[in-house]
Amino acid sequence: MADSRRSWQDRLIALLLERATPTDPEAAERALARLVQVLERQREAPRGERIAPVVRNGAHRWDHDLIERHVAEGVSVLDLGCGSGTLLKRLMETKRVRGQGIEIDAENVMQCIANGVPVFQTNLDDGLAGFPDESFDYVVLEETVQTLHRPVFVLTEMVRVGKRGIVTFPNFGHWQVRLDLALSGRMPVTRAWPYEWYESPNIRPLTVRDFQAAAADHGIRIVEGQVLTDGQVRPLDADDNLFAEEVMLVIEKA
Amino acid sequence: MNPHDEEAIRKLFPPGALDDPTCVGLTRAKTVRLLDETSPLKLEVGESIAPVDVEYETYGELNEDKSNAIVIFHALSGDAHVAGWDVTAIETGRRWRLRKPGWWETMVGPGKPLDTRRYLIICANFLGSCYGTTGPSSVNPATGRPYGLSFPIVTVGDWVRLQVMLLDYLGIERAYAVVGGSIGGQQVIEMMLAYPNRVEKAIVLAASAKLSAQGLAFNAVGRHTIMSDPHFDGGDYYAAEVPAQGLAAARMLAHITYLSEVGMEMKFGRRLQDKSRPDFDFGIEFEVESYLAYQGQSFVERFDANSYLYITRAMDYYDAAAKWGGGDLTQACARVTGNVMIVSFSSDWLYPPAQCRELAIALCQCRHPVTYIEVPSSYGHDAFLVETDVVGRLLTDYLDRRDGDG
Numbered sequence: 001m002a003d004s005r006r007s008w009q010d011r012l013i014a015l016l017l018e019r020a021t022p023t024d025p026e027a028a029e030r031a032l033a034r035l036v037q038v039l040e041r042q043r044e045a046p047r048g049e050r051i052a053p054v055v056r057n058g059a060h061r062w063d064h065d066l067i068e069r070h071v072a073e074g075v076s077v078l079d080l081g082c083g084s085g086t087l088l089k090r091l092m093e094t095k096r097v098r099g100q101g102i103e104i105d106a107e108n109v110m111q112c113i114a115n116g117v118p119v120f121q122t123n124l125d126d127g128l129a130g131f132p133d134e135s136f137d138y139v140v141l142e143e144t145v146q147t148l149h150r151p152v153f154v155l156t157e158m159v160r161v162g163k164r165g166i167v168t169f170p171n172f173g174h175w176q177v178r179l180d181l182a183l184s185g186r187m188p189v190t191r192a193w194p195y196e197w198y199e200s201p202n203i204r205p206l207t208v209r210d211f212q213a214a215a216a217d218h219g220i221r222i223v224e225g226q227v228l229t230d231g232q233v234r235p236l237d238a239d240d241n242l243f244a245e246e247v248m249l250v251i252e253k254a
Numbered sequence: 255m256n257p258h259d260e261e262a263i264r265k266l267f268p269p270g271a272l273d274d275p276t277c278v279g280l281t282r283a284k285t286v287r288l289l290d291e292t293s294p295l296k297l298e299v300g301e302s303i304a305p306v307d308v309e310y311e312t313y314g315e316l317n318e319d320k321s322n323a324i325v326i327f328h329a330l331s332g333d334a335h336v337a338g339w340d341v342t343a344i345e346t347g348r349r350w351r352l353r354k355p356g357w358w359e360t361m362v363g364p365g366k367p368l369d370t371r372r373y374l375i376i377c378a379n380f381l382g383s384c385y386g387t388t389g390p391s392s393v394n395p396a397t398g399r400p401y402g403l404s405f406p407i408v409t410v411g412d413w414v415r416l417q418v419m420l421l422d423y424l425g426i427e428r429a430y431a432v433v434g435g436s437i438g439g440q441q442v443i444e445m446m447l448a449y450p451n452r453v454e455k456a457i458v459l460a461a462s463a464k465l466s467a468q469g470l471a472f473n474a475v476g477r478h479t480i481m482s483d484p485h486f487d488g489g490d491y492y493a494a495e496v497p498a499q500g501l502a503a504a505r506m507l508a509h510i511t512y513l514s515e516v517g518m519e520m521k522f523g524r525r526l527q528d529k530s531r532p533d534f535d536f537g538i539e540f541e542v543e544s545y546l547a548y549q550g551q552s553f554v555e556r557f558d559a560n561s562y563l564y565i566t567r568a569m570d571y572y573d574a575a576a577k578w579g580g581g582d583l584t585q586a587c588a589r590v591t592g593n594v595m596i597v598s599f600s601s602d603w604l605y606p607p608a609q610c611r612e613l614a615i616a617l618c619q620c621r622h623p624v625t626y627i628e629v630p631s632s633y634g635h636d637a638f639l640v641e642t643d644v645v646g647r648l649l650t651d652y653l654d655r656r657d658g659d660g
Contacts, residue, residue: 130615
């Protein structure tokens with residue numbers, strides 16, 4: 001590899017890693033090795049495949065496993081943006097939870113009904129006006145916060161209606177996403193962010209640090225966090241703004 | 255039935271009507287005297303009435319543990335004839351039933367959403383109506399003449415209590431589901447509040463816990479047109495000419511409230527009726543006028559004006575929050591134990607989505623699981639009858655789940 005090329009790559013990586021202050025030198029090495037691989041493929045690959053996409057844990061929902069492990073038997077769970085109701089169906093079956101879904105899309109609502117999941121069709125951005133304070137043990141917001149017009153309002157509603165909230169979202173601060181933007185100058189299209197900017201429902205891309213800052217500013221405490229990275233789930237770490245592909249955060253009223 | 259008779263009956267109905275495998279076929283309503291003079295029905299407003307006969311139809315079979323009964327509550331102008339072809343249409347003078355099957359033929363039958371191979375479907379005509387259950391056109395035993403306006407005021411609560419008496423008579427402790435649209439939906443609401451333990455699943459279509467001021471206003475105008483008809487005669491018109499013009503006008507007005515602005519625009523626009531230029535007079539010029547005139551006329555053939563007065567009044571008075579929660583719908587909903595699905599339709603302005611939603615929110619306030627869906631439709635209030643694909647799918651899926659749905 002030509003020296004001149006190496007030097008700008010090194011400087012870029014140094015910049016990225018410096019900001020994240022890695023605590024695990026081996027992980028930084030692995031990231032670096034992949035980065036070099038990626039860069040070499042960069043020129044030929046079509047858009048959306050240029051950068052090795054941020055992947056979910058196969059077809060299996062990693063966050064469903066986590067949430068199932070997290071909630072106790074028989075609790076109540078309100079799932080905001082519950083889609084076709086798969087999480088609630090699972091929790092109702094395995095944990096006998098009292099489940100209630102909220103969903104805006106009519107087809108998804110129909111699927112919930114077919115799945116036997118109680119579902120209230122409404123727009124989350126309108127809030128949870130009908131639900132009393134602490135009327136659920138958990139309020140779940142799965143892969144949805146980045147689609148909301150009023151995300152902070154919805155988060156504060158979550159910790160009002162629920163004793164605890166569980167939020168999951170893909171991390172726009174992941175190094176591959178940053179690199180794609182930096183190198184191509186175009187909005188990243190990856191598997192976790194699969195849409196072109198003009199058709200994306202993800203109108204509010206955010207990073208782990210963005211979430212932490214917004215929570216701190218709006219009276220929300222992050223109780224615990226888990227991240228998905230390289231197919232592994234582990235507790236949230238200081239440099240995960242760079243390495244987390246997806247995060248799950250448990251929140252409550254500060 | 256001998257083959258000759260069978261052939262004669264087939265000829266009464268449209269060709270092929272009796273060959274449809276998804277139709278329940280020929281039907282014959284049953285009538286039962288649920289209360290007689292020894293035990294009159296005490297009505298909510300305080301008066302009593304006896305005897306009380308109830309006309310009802312059933313399709314399908316009750317299973318061994320009596321757990322598969324579904325009760326349908328009909329709407330204002332509906333009746334117990336939900337599906338199939340009425341073999342008694344001529345002898346009962348309901349000849350329009352020779353041309354049309356039951357009013358919810360699209361939903362009820364073998365393999366349909368309310369599947370008569372799986373469920374026993376029950377529908378009873380409500381008190382005060384004119385299709386076989388005791389009403390203002392019935393003979394008052396005290397006078398030997400039709401009740402007319404001496405018929406007592408009946409309420410949604412009375413209807414539901416009578417329905418439960420019918421379930422008792424049929425030996426059914428708990429209905430698997432109760433379903434109804436419009437004022438039928440209000441009976442579903444009343445059923446889940448008044449008899450929570452007798453319902454497993456309640457399905458409310460295009461109905462809210464009370465009628466709005468706008469709805470009250472429409473009903474008031476409808477009654478006014480009937481009562482100001484020169485033939486109304488204080489409701490004592492049964493031996494003479496009926497108040498046809500008044501009843502037709504009431505129906506025309508009501509029909510406007512069943513459609514939506516967009517729906518009417520799509521269906522009729524400003525098209526003229528069978529002409530390319532207007533006649534510049536006060537006859538029927540536009541298609542929409544012709545439609546309403548037809549609806550008014552055909553209604554007169556099959557409905558009693560006094561019944562219209564009593565039923566719209568019952569609709570006016572119903573207020574679930576006032577009756578069961580001291581004005582607080584949430585407090586009222588604390589009574590509910592079964593599963594509830596509420597379906598509203600986007601262009602319905604008689605029972606608008608925002609009002610249907612209030613009931614769903616009240617259930618949420620009670621920490622009770624609820625399913626609420628707003629179906630996009632341009633058909634207005636009529637959508638609950640017209641949007642057969644989506645309503646059919648909702649009913650099928652909701653009824654299909656027998657466990658695990660909270």
